[in-house]
Amino acid sequence: NAGVTQTPKFQVLKTGQSMTLQCAQDMNHNSMYWYRQDPGMGLRLIYYSASEGTTDKGEVPNGYNVSRLNKREFSLRLESAAPSQTSVYFCASRTIAGVGDTQYFGPGTRLTVL
């Protein structure tokens, strides 16, 4: 049982390049989330998917798109990377059981945009 996995672990991009961050969970969870963490700040929600087939914006969605490919996988795409998107990105998942139920996080992807 791997939990939440993310690929790649590290990535360096040039301004304007595109890339997709992959996330998968094997816990049969319904909800999945993408966060970014910047120095001196807490994690901020980019997008989430309450269930397969649905996605919605979080606090900081600009410059990103997401795809809930199936129940297991939730990808985050940067169409035209900018230096402001240099950050550590975390994916999380949660089963739907009630308010406050635990979100389980992946190990993160460290992205640098030059």
Place this chain on the structure above:
Amino acid sequence: DQQVKQNSPSLSVQEGRISILNCDYTNSMFDYFLWYKKYPAEGPTFLISISSIKDKNEDGRFTVFLNKSAKHLSLHIVPSQPGDSAVYFCAAVYGGATNKLIFGTGTLLAVQP
């Protein structure tokens, strides 16, 4: 505007003593709070939670206290161990069933042997 605040960026305590990490929030509509622990190069891991209908929740060495009138919660770790050294984030749940989280900025705890 930061709705969840952790005003102490860092805290250092001696092994065996109590660690107290604090968190303040501004939105009285938050009804559930969680604490996460994060080691370097890893994702956050859930530690303990508390519902707004309670004022205390205990799990082993970890206790979370909630003071709704002051919009303040705290995490107590007793006794502190070197393995507790990590960044601790408090988070508030919002959005009902969508269970979205607003995180504080984190407190780096260092437990000295």
